Amino acid sequence: MSTKPKLYYFDGRGKMESIRWLLAAAGVEFEEEFLETRDQYEKLLQGGSLLFQQVPMVEIDGMRMVQTRAILSYIAAKYNLYGKDLKERALIDMYVGGTDDLMGFILMFPFLSAEDKEKQCAFIVQKATSRYFPVYEKVLKDHGQDFLVGSNFSWADVHLLEAILMVEEKKSDVLSGFPQLQAFKARISSIPTIKKFLEPGSQRKPVPDDKFVETVRRVLRMYYDLKAN
C-alpha cells in the first residue's frame, strides 16, 4: 500500500465525493481506482477488501476503511478539522448531519424515474431553503465568525460548501435570501486548498450523468429506480 490514501469507487460523485472534498480541503493527495465493471467489484469482494460488501472503500494508514461517515470522521480528526474538544465535535457532528441529510436527497436524484426527478428537485430546494440553509445562516449571523464552529476551519465548513454548490446546481439563485451564506461561500472557496479543488483538472467529479448511472447500475446490479422523498 502506498502512503497516499487510495479511494475505491465509481468515476463519479456518489458517496465518495464528500471524502474527496475533505481530503482535498485538508491538503491531502490521494489516488483513485475507478470501478467500471462488475468483475472488478466481484474481485474486490472476493479479496475481502469490502467489510460490508460495499463501496466507498478507502485504504488509509494501513486500514481498509468503509462506511462514509466513519471514513470522514477519521480524516477530520486526523487533520484537525474536528474541533478542539467534545462539545465542538458535537456541534460539527450536528451540522454535518444536517448537510448530509440535504445531500442525501441530491445523491439519489440520478436514480429516480423521470417523473420523480421533477418532484424531487422541488423537494430539494424547499428543504434547503426552509430547513437547512436558515440554520447555517443564523449560526454565522449570531457569532459573526468566519467559520461555523469554534473560529476554526472544520469539516462542517467543507461539508456546507459542498452542499451549497450542489443545491446551486439545481437552482442557481438558491442563496438569494441568505447573505451570510453568500459571504461564507466566497470565503471558503478562496481557501487555497479548496480553491485548488474547485479548479479544472482537480479530482472533483462533475454532476452525475447517464454514463455514471449506467455504470453504477451495471456494477452493483441495481436496476430498480429509487423512490423519491
Added chain:
Amino acid sequence: MSGKSRLTYLNGRGRMESIRWLLAAAGVEFEEVYLETKEQYDKLIKDGFLLFQQVPLVEIDGMKMVQTRAIMSYIAGKYNLHGKDLKERALIDMYVEGVSDLMQMILMFPFSPPDAKEKNLESIKERATNRYFPVFEKVLKQHGQDFLVGNKFSWADVMLMEAILAVEEKVPAVLSGFPQLQVFKTKMSNMPTIKKFLQPGSPRKPPPDAHYVETVLKVFK
C-alpha cells in the same frame, strides 16, 4: 434543566432507541418527554428546540442535541465507549455504521405497505445473515476477545447487541449459524447495566405496534 439528560421523542423505539441503549449501557439515568400530538411537536419547533425541525432531541450538558449519530458520538466520547485512540474509534465507527444500516431496515419495516412486508422481512433476514452478522462473527473469532474493539466494552458492542435482539424479534433462529454471536449475546446480557436495561420497568421500549405507527403518522404529518 435538572442534572439528568432529557430525551424528547415518541413513546416508542424509532431512532431514539439506540440512544436509550447507549445511555443505559453507560449507566446514565435520563428523563423522557413523549410526543403524542402534532401540537406538541409544532410547539417544539416554534420554540426553537429542534435545530432541523426533527427529533430525536437530547438535552445534555447544556446542549439541545439533534441528529442521532451526533448524539451517540457525544455520549460514547463522554463515557469512554469510543475507543482509546483514533484507530480504535475508526473501527468502532465502521462497525456502528454497518449495524446502523441493518437497524435502518428494521426501523422502516413497520411503515412498509402490507404487500411489501414479506419481502422486506426476507431482506432483513438476508442482510443480517449474509452481510452483517458474518462480519462480527469473524471479528470475535479472530481475536477471541469478549468485546469487538480493543478488548474493551464500547459503543460497537452496545449497537450490535441491540441489533441482534431486534433481528431475533423478527427472525427467532437468526443466530443459529453464529456461535460467537451467541456467546457475545449472553455475555452482553450479563453486564450489569445491560442486564438492568433488559428487565421489565426499564426505559427500553417494546417493538413498534399499530398504535406507534399511527402516532408517528399523526405527529409528523
